[in-house]
Amino acid sequence: MSFKINFGPRRRPSRRSRLMVVAAAVGAVTLAVSACGLLDDAPDPTVMDEHQAMLTACGDVPPASLMLVDGTGSSNSEAITTERLDAIEWIVRQTAVCAGEDGARLRVALFSSSSAATTVLYDDSLHPHGATPNARIRRVPALVDEAMGEIRDGYAPALAELPGGGSDITAQLRLGAEWAAQLGEGYRLNLVVFTDGFHTVGHKPGDEALTQPEAEALAAETSVPDLAGASVTVAGLGRVADDAPESAVVEGLVFYYEELCARTGAAKCLAVTDYALGGESA
Incomplete structure (x- = not known):
């Protein structure tokens, strides 16, 4: 079948x-x-952990970070430039992490003989979008890469075009106060001046070693702006391209800039030889 x-x-x-x-x-x-x-x-989990730790120290007011870099020849070496750019990148990260919902401000410039003798490398808002802090800090690495690309690319050309005539470091404090006034009350000024500390316009605190009383007396003769509420750091004191100065000279520079900052009324003052990543300075 x-x-x-x-x-x-x-x-x-x-x-x-x-x-x-x-x-x-x-x-x-x-x-x-x-x-x-x-x-x-x-982002890399380690980076996310770092950003979470940064968030705990941000405070309620978004930062306005102003970094002013001494472009004069005394501290113009490849090693010092690398250190400064690494420190700048760290501060850019901190600024972006602490931007919050409203965003933060970032400005980076090179300076020489006055507050007018400056070349701006970056001046913009940092605003990582997101509904939650975790969502915002996920976007921080891309923001930092973009900002640092612009800063690094512009550094050498700006240095070459910077006016000469000396290094006016104290004028940068006035520049910080002016910028903060332009931004208004919605920000907390974080002013960082990267310099070897050898001021050559007017008073010259690095010409000889200063005791603490001598440094304080010299600072008292210097006009300073009102920086109440700001955080001020002067970093890189004594770091020069050629032979290192005597330790007593560097110590005198630290005394001088600490006193100068204290006279501005800043909420936080720090004068250091190195700006270490992570905010630990020496």
Whole structure:
């Protein structure tokens, strides 16, 4: 006995069915690509941990970070430039992390003989978008990369065009006060001056070693602006391209800039030989 099975003519799927299959396939591919994108864009877990730690010290008011870099020849070496750019990058990260919902401000400039003898490398808002702090700090690395790319690319050309005539370091305090006044009350000024400390316009505190009383007396003769509420750091004192100065000279510079900052009424003053990453300075 034999059996013959007749399946009949093969039916072609309807147009609606074909469209549904295609749509499902496209959706699956899109979801896979999106998931890969999220993984690619996700910051390194170590970086996220660092940003979480930074958040705990941010305070309620977004920062306005102003970094002013001494572009005169006495501290113009590859090693010092590398140290300064690394420190600037750290501060840019801190600023972006602490930007909050309203955003923060960042300005970086080179200076020489006065507050007018400056070349701006970066001046803009840092505003990592996101509904939560965690969402915002995920976007910080991309913001930092963009800002630092602009700063690093512009550094050498700006240095070459910077006016000569000496180094007016105390004028940078006035520049900080002026910038803070322009921004208004919605920000907390974080002023960092990267310099070897050898001021050559007017008083010259690095000409000889100063005791603490002598440094304080010299600072008392110097006009300073009102920087109440600001955080002020003068970093790199004694770090020069050629032979290092005597330790007594460097100590006198530290005394002088600490006193100078204290006279501005700043909430926090720091005068250091090095700006270490992580905010630990020496």
